[in-house]
Amino acid sequence: MGIAVHKPRHVRELNIGIVGCGHVVETLHLPALVSICDMNIKWMCDSSIDRARIVARTWDVRRTFAQIADCSDVDAVLVATPVGTRRRILDETIRRGWHALCEKPFALSTSEHRDMLEAAAQKGLKLGAGYMRRHYWAVGRAREMLRSKVLGPLKEIIANEPAHLEATGLDQSSYRNSAKASGGGVLVETGCHLLDEIFFVSDAVTADVRSCAQKMWNDYEVETAASGNIRLNTGEHVALQLAVSGVRPMFAGIAFRCELGEIRLHLDPAKNLEVFLGDSQSHRVELPQPRPNQQSLQYVSAAFRSEWLHFLEAIRTTGEWDPSKETGLMTTDFITQCNEIAKATCGGVLG
Amino acid sequence: MNAPRVGIVGGAGHVGSALLKTLNTDYGVTAFGICRNSVSAARVASQGMPVRVAKTDDAAQLAEATKDLDILVNCALPQYRPSKTLIANQRLADSLVRACVGKHLIHLSSVAVYGDFIPGCSSLFDNPRPDTLYGRQKLQMEHLLRTLAKKYYTKCTILRVGHVYGAELLWSEAIFDLIKKEGFRLPFNGQLPSNAVWITNLIAGIRELLFGEPVQATLNVVDSPQTTWRDIFDLHSQASGNCAVKSLNQFESERRFRERKRWAETGMTARVVRETLRWAMHLPASYVASVPTFKAMSQWAVAKIGSERLDAKLWAVHCKRFASGTKANAAPDIPLIFISEHVPGPCLSYKGNSPAESMAALRVWHDAISAPHANAWRSIQ
Numbered sequence: 061m062g063i064a065v066h067k068p069r070h071v072r073e074l075n076i077g078i079v080g081c082g083h084v085v086e087t088l089h090l091p092a093l094v095s096i097c098d099m100n101i102k103w104m105c106d107s108s109i110d111r112a113r114i115v116a117r118t119w120d121v122r123r124t125f126a127q128i129a130d131c132s133d134v135d136a137v138l139v140a141t142p143v144g145t146r147r148r149i150l151d152e153t154i155r156r157g158w159h160a161l162c163e164k165p166f167a168l169s170t171s172e173h174r175d176m177l178e179a180a181a182q183k184g185l186k187l188g189a190g191y192m193r194r195h196y197w198a199v200g201r202a203r204e205m206l207r208s209k210v211l212g213p214l215k216e217i218i219a220n221e222p223a224h225l226e227a228t229g230l231d232q233s234s235y236r237n238s239a240k241a242s243g244g245g246v247l248v249e250t251g252c253h254l255l256d257e258i259f260f261v262s263d264a265v266t267a268d269v270r271s272c273a274q275k276m277w278n279d280y281e282v283e284t285a286a287s288g289n290i291r292l293n294t295g296e297h298v299a300l301q302l303a304v305s306g307v308r309p310m311f312a313g314i315a316f317r318c319e320l321g322e323i324r325l326h327l328d329p330a331k332n333l334e335v336f337l338g339d340s341q342s343h344r345v346e347l348p349q350p351r352p353n354q355q356s357l358q359y360v361s362a363a364f365r366s367e368w369l370h371f372l373e374a375i376r377t378t379g380e381w382d383p384s385k386e387t388g389l390m391t392t393d394f395i396t397q398c399n400e401i402a403k404a405t406c407g408g409v410l411g
Numbered sequence: 412m413n414a415p416r417v418g419i420v421g422g423a424g425h426v427g428s429a430l431l432k433t434l435n436t437d438y439g440v441t442a443f444g445i446c447r448n449s450v451s452a453a454r455v456a457s458q459g460m461p462v463r464v465a466k467t468d469d470a471a472q473l474a475e476a477t478k479d480l481d482i483l484v485n486c487a488l489p490q491y492r493p494s495k496t497l498i499a500n501q502r503l504a505d506s507l508v509r510a511c512v513g514k515h516l517i518h519l520s521s522v523a524v525y526g527d528f529i530p531g532c533s534s535l536f537d538n539p540r541p542d543t544l545y546g547r548q549k550l551q552m553e554h555l556l557r558t559l560a561k562k563y564y565t566k567c568t569i570l571r572v573g574h575v576y577g578a579e580l581l582w583s584e585a586i587f588d589l590i591k592k593e594g595f596r597l598p599f600n601g602q603l604p605s606n607a608v609w610i611t612n613l614i615a616g617i618r619e620l621l622f623g624e625p626v627q628a629t630l631n632v633v634d635s636p637q638t639t640w641r642d643i644f645d646l647h648s649q650a651s652g653n654c655a656v657k658s659l660n661q662f663e664s665e666r667r668f669r670e671r672k673r674w675a676e677t678g679m680t681a682r683v684v685r686e687t688l689r690w691a692m693h694l695p696a697s698y699v700a701s702v703p704t705f706k707a708m709s710q711w712a713v714a715k716i717g718s719e720r721l722d723a724k725l726w727a728v729h730c731k732r733f734a735s736g737t738k739a740n741a742a743p744d745i746p747l748i749f750i751s752e753h754v755p756g757p758c759l760s761y762k763g764n765s766p767a768e769s770m771a772a773l774r775v776w777h778d779a780i781s782a783p784h785a786n787a788w789r790s791i792q
Contacts, residue, residue, distance in 0.1 A: 086730070090730070115723065119727060218784070
């Protein structure tokens, strides 16, 4: 049951290919894509051809492939394979002249990220990364408030993201058991979303890590704590304190502390945006969702759909497209800095 | 008796990790977390707890990893789509029972096997009627373990654990959220038995089993003495610095209770007929997923058939509902557990503590999760 969208006659239908048929593709990308007009999913590609066939049959996609080299030409692809396996796939998509929307995180290191952006730019291709939290209503609202300086200039950002100890559903065959394939831990897997939200909402231009500590077990990073500085597009500098943990209970959200109050952005899209006024933060105002009482997954689904509309629109038009912002280059760079500092600092790596 | 050496399968989960920590630190028991993947193992190990990684659905590997242990406590439940769950449950049950031959297996099931609403009739203990996928999977696991334990002469104690609350647990988080919701009212002023268990009490109960003679039985585990919802909500209100939750009026409480009780007592055939009619009246807008009994039956059928393709189709229907963005849920309702009666059948007997003692831990946890802390990153260092 999709949203009824009338198809304007002048819009060219885009052909899309999907590389990787995992849970997120089946649960979020495909429902979003089939609800959008003017595009056609041509094929699905997965190293497990059986998996690709099951998903393709369910969503009425005719062709399946096990190798990307065998796939027919399309306008754009969704690359939803583990970050550690993505370089080879993106090299191929760029070589064949396909635009690509990548699942987050975009790359394992700043240099890898830059290389891919340069390769795509040479061919005039558009690359995007799946930082769909940018499309949450509360994120957009917080950004507007900071831009308007209704609470005065931004002074400090404190961001925490815990991970619930819930069933992982993973056995030993999952790519997440491999630090190399998954990127290495919670900072890359969930922290990248948190960082992207910070940079997106605050309109950051650069970010530097001052100090960082990581707790590791067998190459897998369980917790990261970092402090740093970000420079906004207005030239102001703002302190940033970040903690991402796979085990520790903590507030799940970002506090943007301004001169006259604080904006509290929750990571759960179903929660309202909170604003605290005054030094003592005694006055609390809640900005309610425009569509209240939905489940979190409904907001997440809507964000995926919005992300796709944004990306497809960018492919069709020749308008402004800043690949470093769209793919979260600052986020990758911040994570790279964190990992380097934690490794280099004596005692920075715990556990 | 010497302290037994215990393996906790699913030691990275909510209950498993609390059990692992408390047994090792407070009860002088050497307990190991048994995890099936490196991600979970990393979480356990990073908290300083001993951990072993093993394929929990491989009998030989699990037996090898736990050969020096006396007791296994299973907190894990494989949760996949219905088409895969039966096979996953069978493998896990088989490997748990075979790894525990000559040992003691304690399996943590759930009161969810009785359904969301527990009507309190005694026959329900032997013939539970779960109405959620989770409850059905738990019940399926119980059946498998009982059959296999008989076959391999393994002592297996099945605990139907009540709604577990306490610091860092999902039920407490849900209660904190409900307390903050303006429209939320507690039916019957919260005076009904909660069928809930404070995590410390659950661990105390399990400890009695660890140090006692292995029993082949199925037992409920709730707070001892039994707590009411009012006790639990007041505890959470105080810990979070909120006012006590208001009561739902008596008329409305009774209306909901009667309606639910009548529904629970209706046979499956009558339910199917009634809901088919309701479904037909809503055509063409409705579909299978919108009818709870149909949904339950289709999940059951898919689990029986084991068809991954059919499973994927059902999942697609479910996901399309969310993607369409057109269906907003009605205002949050009162969960059925708040109008349930006491769990049927025997309960585990243990010396429980008053949940009021959990106030300090709840308060610390609530403070940690309810506001950002500038020094959160320093505490990691």
